[in-house]
Amino acid sequence: MTIDNIDIEKNIDLSFLGLNDKNISLKIKKPNSNKNISMCNLLKKILYTTIREELYLYIATGDLDYRKKTKLANYFKLWKYLNKEGVIISEGTYIDEIEIIRNKEIKYFGAIKLNSFNSIEDTVKLLNHQINSHLLILPKNINVNDVINHDFTYTIKENKKYLLHVSNVGGLALFKEGEFDDMHCGFIGIGSSRIINYLSKIT
Numbered sequence: 001m002t003i004d005n006i007d008i009e010k011n012i013d014l015s016f017l018g019l020n021d022k023n024i025s026l027k028i029k030k031p032n033s034n035k036n037i038s039m040c041n042l043l044k045k046i047l048y049t050t051i052r053e054e055l056y057l058y059i060a061t062g063d064l065d066y067r068k069k070t071k072l073a074n075y076f077k078l079w080k081y082l083n084k085e086g087v088i089i090s091e092g093t094y095i096d097e098i099e100i101i102r103n104k105e106i107k108y109f110g111a112i113k114l115n116s117f118n119s120i121e122d123t124v125k126l127l128n129h130q131i132n133s134h135l136l137i138l139p140k141n142i143n144v145n146d147v148i149n150h151d152f153t154y155t156i157k158e159n160k161k162y163l164l165h166v167s168n169v170g171g172l173a174l175f176k177e178g179e180f181d182d183m184h185c186g187f188i189g190i191g192s193s194r195i196i197n198y199l200s201k202i203t
Helices: 035-052 071-076 079-084 117-129 144-148 160-168 193-200
Strands: 006-010 023-028 055-062 092-094 098-102 105-114 133-139 172-177 185-191
Touching: 006 193, 023 035, 023 172, 023 193, 035 055, 035 117, 035 133, 035 185, 035 193, 055 117, 055 144, 071 079, 092 117, 105 117, 105 144, 117 133, 133 144, 133 185, 160 172, 160 185, 172 193, 185 193
Parallel strands: none
Antiparallel strands: 006 023, 023 185, 055 105, 055 133, 092 105, 098 105, 133 172, 172 185
16 A cells, blocks of 8 residues: 555565564655655654554664773763764653663663654654664553663564564554665564554555
């Protein structure tokens, strides 16, 4: 099904990723020559849908690799580091970062709740800048840090436990699809069938 230049397909075959989860593909049929514009337009539709259905939309992001637990790392954590890089989500609600420690090394993860359409361009910028990032739709009563505390990576097939938890709490994770030189772009969403149905009627 195609709505407003967006190809929408439910429950595509993800067996090549080792996944059998309920999913949805939202793929922009003919992206603008500047793909960021197309991604912004799609993200606006996703945000509108979550507001209409009384859900929360977050961007979840975090370190790709573990790093040494130093005073400098502890000072910058995640938000100060991104701020230093010039990546700031205007009008977003920043949730306190969480730490995941292993063998005296550390990763920082965090989530930003998207409250306004004014945050859209900044969100696409963060998705492009921070490779280990994705969108996360959750019911309002779910604590986002309880979800991202399960650790995630940008490689979908490595997120089986994380995606299972997202689905169990009634949420949906949306991973960006399509790099700068691809002929398409969009998202693959994995999780709640209820949210998949909402997004399948995106307008």
